[in-house]
Amino acid sequence: MSNGETRVPEHQHSHDHSEHGHSHAPTVSAGNERAVLIGLCLTGSFMVAEVIGGYLSGSLALIADAGHMLTDTVALFLAWLGFRLGRRPADIRRSFGYSRLEVLAGLINALSLFALVGWIAYEAVQRFLAPEEVLAGPMFVVAVLGLIVNLVVFRILSGADADHVNIKGALLHVLGDLLGSVGAIAAAVIIWLTGWMPIDPILSLLVSLLILRSAWALLTRTFNILMEGAPDGIDIKELQSDLRSAVPGLADVGHLHVWSLSSGQTMATLDIALAPGADPAVVSREVKARLAQQHDIGHATVEINWSGDGVDCPAATAQHQ
Structure with a gap:
């Protein structure tokens, strides 16, 4: 996957990963x-x-x-x-x-x-x-x-x-x-x-x-x-609320998972639902920018939910509370 890759469906749930490649391995000091x-x-x-x-x-x-x-x-x-x-x-x-x-x-x-x-x-x-x-x-x-x-x-x-x-x-x-x-x-x-x-x-x-x-x-x-628990200082519900209020064109956030690969490497995956008329590329870019700048999540994989249902994932969310 590419860094902060946005998944764009060919149909409803298939994804394009051909944008560009990269290594997830960190630079060791x-x-x-x-x-x-x-x-x-x-x-x-x-x-x-x-x-x-x-x-x-x-x-x-x-x-x-x-x-x-x-x-x-x-x-x-x-x-x-x-x-x-x-x-x-x-x-x-x-x-x-x-x-x-x-x-x-x-x-x-x-x-x-x-x-x-x-x-x-x-x-x-x-x-x-x-x-x-x-x-x-x-x-x-x-x-x-x-x-x-x-x-x-x-x-x-x-x-x-x-x-x-x-x-x-x-x-x-x-x-x-x-x-x-x-x-x-x-x-x-x-x-x-x-x-x-x-x-x-x-x-x-x-x-x-x-x-x-x-x-x-x-x-x-x-x-x-x-155990891939949420890093210290990150509350999943607060993070969802922050994204909804701070990113224009974002209607909802679901299936949000946040974990650490190692020290200083926080990662996230999430689904987003778009407001009517919102530009998918712009919204996904703003979501990734918000995660990186305000929450120190440097790698985010964003999937756009085109169907408008299934965004909420209470069981997944509860795992990170």
Whole structure:
């Protein structure tokens, strides 16, 4: 289909798609891909050092943070892979290209965060039941280095397009790591000053709660895209009402479906009924312009209902409320 293509019937419901062709695959930002790759290298390299430091110091906070850095590494790799494959052009089997890979990667990121929280909670309970000695000195040094690395990665990713699901997911992972590093530093200081070992699992659980909140937000966003739900901020009934009132010559709007292909790619299909004497080409052009300029819907497929019936689609409309 062509971008914002208007379907003109040969008879009553056949459509002409020969106007012009195009690829639905988005332009993948080289800056996003580069930022994710740099973050991947930094995070993956330090993860090994943190695993060693957590093992030698006996700190659950460090081990938990190392586990989170492992999921960071996986998340960043999936994000990089999504951007890499997303540059592939659309083909005859995948006319929308490969951009939805970034949404799948975002879903995996969210699920990995839930798994991490479960593991930390289990380990924390074990530490409460059988406290283990923690070496505050090595723990402090490794935690400070981890904080520095995470700050650098967070700064790099913040300079990329944070609206992308993958960039957002990676930022949430790194933010969780930042909090984990701060918690590990605080635990090391408290252990060094007081010798109170339970602070290590306690701070690990507090960080886990923050990670859980971020994971839920990411999961709901990616799930909504995969379920082709209406994007945030779009109300189907309000959108129909806006088109009816703003577009001259438009009598009615029906069969309106709005969904996201991936981050920043909102699409719509709809039927329109024309007022008597209205020019079909002009009305359809104005509908597409209104959708793009006022509602950020860049790709709209408009079908003109010539019969004058069947415009309303309550069941379809209700799916997007």
